[in-house]
Amino acid sequence: MTAIWKRELKSYYYSPIAYVFMGVILFLFGVYFWQVVMSGSSYYMTQVYSIMFTWCMLFLPALTMKTFSEERKNKTDQALLTAPVSVTSIVWGKFLSAFCVYLFTMLITLIPVFIIGAFSDPSWQLIFGNIVATLLYGAAIIAIGVFISSLTESQIVALVATVGVSILLMLVDSFSGLVDNVVFQTIVNWISFQSRYTPFTNGIFNVSSVVFFLSVVVVFNFLTARKLESRRWS
Amino acid sequence: MIEVKNLTKRYGSNVAIDHVSFSVDEGTIVGFLGPNGAGKSTTMNIITGYLSASEGSVTVSGHSILDEPSEVKKLIGYLPEMPPLYMDMTVKEYLNFMYDLKKVTIPREKHIQEICSLVKIKDVYNRLIANLSKGYKQRVGIAQALLGNPPVLILDEPTVGLDPKQIIEIRNLIKNLGRNHTVVLSSHILAEVQAVCERILIINKGVIVADGTPDKLSHDLTSDHRLVARIEGEEREVLHNLRTIKNVVEVQSFGEKEPGVYEYSIEGAPEKDLRRDLFACCTRFGTPILALRNSDLSLEDVFLRLTSDTYVPKALQQPAVTAAPEAADSETKGGDQA
Numbered sequence: 267m268t269a270i271w272k273r274e275l276k277s278y279y280y281s282p283i284a285y286v287f288m289g290v291i292l293f294l295f296g297v298y299f300w301q302v303v304m305s306g307s308s309y310y311m312t313q314v315y316s317i318m319f320t321w322c323m324l325f326l327p328a329l330t331m332k333t334f335s336e337e338r339k340n341k342t343d344q345a346l347l348t349a350p351v352s353v354t355s356i357v358w359g360k361f362l363s364a365f366c367v368y369l370f371t372m373l374i375t376l377i378p379v380f381i382i383g384a385f386s387d388p389s390w391q392l393i394f395g396n397i398v399a400t401l402l403y404g405a406a407i408i409a410i411g412v413f414i415s416s417l418t419e420s421q422i423v424a425l426v427a428t429v430g431v432s433i434l435l436m437l438v439d440s441f442s443g444l445v446d447n448v449v450f451q452t453i454v455n456w457i458s459f460q461s462r463y464t465p466f467t468n469g470i471f472n473v474s475s476v477v478f479f480l481s482v483v484v485v486f487n488f489l490t491a492r493k494l495e496s497r498r499w500s
Numbered sequence: 501m502i503e504v505k506n507l508t509k510r511y512g513s514n515v516a517i518d519h520v521s522f523s524v525d526e527g528t529i530v531g532f533l534g535p536n537g538a539g540k541s542t543t544m545n546i547i548t549g550y551l552s553a554s555e556g557s558v559t560v561s562g563h564s565i566l567d568e569p570s571e572v573k574k575l576i577g578y579l580p581e582m583p584p585l586y587m588d589m590t591v592k593e594y595l596n597f598m599y600d601l602k603k604v605t606i607p608r609e610k611h612i613q614e615i616c617s618l619v620k621i622k623d624v625y626n627r628l629i630a631n632l633s634k635g636y637k638q639r640v641g642i643a644q645a646l647l648g649n650p651p652v653l654i655l656d657e658p659t660v661g662l663d664p665k666q667i668i669e670i671r672n673l674i675k676n677l678g679r680n681h682t683v684v685l686s687s688h689i690l691a692e693v694q695a696v697c698e699r700i701l702i703i704n705k706g707v708i709v710a711d712g713t714p715d716k717l718s719h720d721l722t723s724d725h726r727l728v729a730r731i732e733g734e735e736r737e738v739l740h741n742l743r744t745i746k747n748v749v750e751v752q753s754f755g756e757k758e759p760g761v762y763e764y765s766i767e768g769a770p771e772k773d774l775r776r777d778l779f780a781c782c783t784r785f786g787t788p789i790l791a792l793r794n795s796d797l798s799l800e801d802v803f804l805r806l807t808s809d810t811y812v813p814k815a816l817q818q819p820a821v822t823a824a825p826e827a828a829d830s831e832t833k834g835g836d837q838a
Contacts, residue, residue, distance in 0.1 A: 269600030273586070280588045345584035345644070348548040349601045350573040498552040 270346070270359030271366075278329070278367050287328055288371045294321050295375050303378075309386045311379055315396040316467040318375075322368075322404055323436055323459070327428035329364045330411025331421045334490070339419045347498075353491045361412050361487055368404045372397060392469045399466030402479035403459050407432050409486035416493045435459040501526040501652060501682045502547065507556035509542050509706075516542045517706040519556070524699075526651075529678040531697030532686035535807050539706040540686040541581050544656050547684070548578040560652060574602075577650040581657055583641025587630035591621060591640055594629055595647065604648035611647070619643045619673065634661035642670070646677075653677060655685040659692060671696050690803055704807040727766045727774055727794060728754075733787030735762045741785050747772040761790055 278284035298314045337343040346356050379393060411428040418424050439458040442451040455461050462475040502524040509516040517539040524530050532540045545551040547558050549565050549572060557564060563571040586594055595612050604611065616622045619639045624632055629640060638661050645653055658674065659667045674696050677683060687693050693700055694714045702710040702717070710717055731738050735753055742751045747769045754763040768774040775792070782789050 269597060272600075273589075273597045276593070277586070277588050340584075340587070341580065341582045342584040342586055344545075344550050344578070344580040344582075345598065346601070348550050348573055348576070348578045348580075349598075350570040350603060351601060352570070498550065 267351070267355035267359040267362075270351075270356055271363045274333075274360055274363030275366055278363065283328065283332070284367050287325060287367065288374070290325060291318070291321065291371050292374060294318065299378055303382060309382050309388045311382065311388060311393050312396050312467045312469075315375075315400055316464070318400070319403065319460075319463055320436065322400065323407055323432040324429060326368065326404060326407045327411045327425050327432060329367055330408055330415055330428060331425040332415065333360045333364065333412045334416035334494070335418050335421050335424045338416075339421075343494075347494070353494045354487075357412065357487050357490045357494070361409055361483070361490075364408045364412065365405055368408065369401065372400055372404070389469070395466050395469060395471050398471075398476075399463055402476060403463050406459070406479045406482040406486075407435070409483040409490075413486045413490045413493065416490045432459075501561060502684065503557075503559045504543070504547065505557050507543065507546060507558065508554050509539075509546060509551065510554045515706055517546075517703075520703070520706070520708055521556075522701055522708060522711060524682055524684060526682050527678070527680065528699060529674065529683040529685070529697045531693030531700045532684060532703060533688065533690065533693050533700055533803065534686075534703040535688060538703045538807070540703060541656055542706075543703070544578070544654050544684070544686060545580070548576050548654055549573055550578075550580075574648075575650055576652045576654055577645035577647065579641045579645040579653075579655045579658055581660075583637055583644070585629045585637055585640060585644075588628070590628050591616075591625050591632075591643075594640065595643060598644045598647050602648045606649065611649075615643045615646045618646065620669070635663060635666050638662055639666075639670070642673075651681060653681050653683045653685075655683065657687055658685055659687070659689075667692070702803060702806050709806045726768070727778065727792060728763065729766060729778065729789055729793075730757055730761050730763050730791040731782060731787050731789050732761045733785070737785070738762065738764065738787055741781055741787070742766055742778075745774065745777045745781050747774065747777070758790075 295314065295318055298317045302308060302310065302313045302317075334343070337346065347353070376397070379388075382388060383390070407428075410431055411424070414428045414431065415421075415424040418427075435457065436459060438454050439461050442454040442458075445451070462472075462478055465472045465475065504523065505521050507520045508518055520539070520543060532543070534540050542551065546553050547560070547565070549569050552566070557566070558572075559565070560572045560575050563575070565572045586597075589597065592612075595615070596608070599608060599612060613622075616625060619642050621636060621639050621643060624636050624640075629637065632640065638658070642655070642658060645655065655674070659670050662670060671692065674683060674685065678696075678698075685693075685696065698713065700710070700712065700714055700717055701708055731742075735756070739751055739753060742748060742764060745766075748766060749769055750765075750767040752765045752767075754765060757763045766774060766778065778792070779789065
């Protein structure tokens with residue numbers, strides 16, 4: 267697993283992908299940071315993070331689109347699948363490397379937060395909760411993206427499909443009003459990333475949401491492993 | 501070492517390989533020969549655990565690929581048809597990555613350096629794989645298969661894309677490796693298999709149609725006694741005369757090769773030497789023989805025969821579908837063309 271994790275992480279930084287991703291996310295972060303904190307003279311950082319939710323959901327698929335589709339297209343998966351490593355560890359290695367790029371990006375966003383903290387007294391618990399939530403939904407969408415990437419040989423298809431899914435996961439609670447059915451509404455609210463994430467920005471550390479996001483990661487990594495396994499049989 | 505039993509792979513209704521069985525002993529070099537799409541790569545992919553079989557079993561050193569995939573994968577070094585190279589890495593990084601991936605325990609630097617000098621990629625060691633020529637990429641692929649010194653090497657068309665000099669180098673390399681490794685290589689180039697392998701498996705349309713040493717294969721199929729002769733004289737007449745010779749089964753004209761001289765293929769019954777009778781016949785009718793040679797099938801002919809559409813493999817005529825031309829007839833004079 268570490269071998270694959272290291273290789274993938276390196277390949278993110280050898281190619282422009284990681285730089286473009288980090289550049290765009292940090293630029294947007296900077297813009298909203300300026301809008302909220304500088305122009306608004308506020309130290310309410312959580313607002314910045316909650317705006318970033320949408321952007322991260324939209325851009326994270328760029329990190330995951332190539333994970334398995336590229337391997338399959340270049341037939342490098344033959345090296346991985348004929349090596350004495352389990353499919354599960356291949357999947358987790360890939361997942362963790364994409365997650366690390368995201369993690370680094372989010373750690374960089376802490377720099378201005380700490381600077382603000384040096385001159386004011388923000389609620390650190392709230393910021394901590396926000397960072398955790400940000401990483402959690404990121405991990406979830408990365409796992410989903412990795413899974414979608416394993417379904418196709420085309421990076422573009424993987425990208426578009428994953429962006430589609432993440433938009434759906436963001437907007438899904440607006441559908442709940444459309445159908446007058448309690449069961450439907452419950453389900454929709456249950457899977458909505460938005461309604462899972464928002465409480466964190468209000469300072470509520472919701473354990474069930476933490477479990478939800480972690481479960482999404484585990485389930486989708488499991489599905490990816492099964493998908494790779496099943497390709498042997500088809 | 502490798503035991504393959506009744507291996508079948510279906511893609512939907514399409515049968516890629518059909519009840520293939522063979523075994524490979526330790527320390528032998530076996531060549532898998534067949535036209536494109538015959539099922540060579542599929543078989544290799546199954547042995548290495550990349551694909552799974554629809555039916556049948558593969559065991560390597562007593563470990564089943566289904567039950568103990570990791571154990572089997574540790575024993576095998578695999579060069580797929582397309583070397584699995586990451587274009588964004590240098591040779592050095594790639595080999596180090598594969599070293600980690602394969603969980604090799606041999607001292608790293610020394611081992612990698614040894615392999616690099618073995619396949620002669622030292623001078624591109626620090627270059628990006630994307631910028632290497634096809635030949636170098638192929639060699640990096642071979643290097644990758646050798647990492648960890650696995651007892652079994654499976655090489656799918658190892659010399660594709662190499663120049664003639666490199667081909668000879670790689671063939672020699674494989675021959676040397678064959679001394680202490682079990683090697684299975686595939687190719688659709690006969691000369692290659694002939695030069696390198698101790699045993700040849702010819703596979704066509706998913707079925708093994710022949711199995712044996714290169715000599716034996718051309719011998720088995722040339723057991724019919726055939727002559728090719730150039731005889732002066734009118735074609736129709738000569739044909740007629742030749743057919744009167746005792747034991748002649750078939751005569752065929754290849755057309756006029758020199759003015760007034762035609763070439764004929766004369767096939768006799770097995771184990772019958774036709775040359776004297778032929779000579780006598782031609783003297784009697786006053787049509788001089790200008791050239792005479794044995795027409796043993798080269799391995800190339802064997803291959804073409806076995807893989808032609810009209811050929812029904814002996815294997816299919818027997819109840820057990822394991823090709824065994826050992827059962828094939830007789831110890832005729834045959835061709836040592838190898």
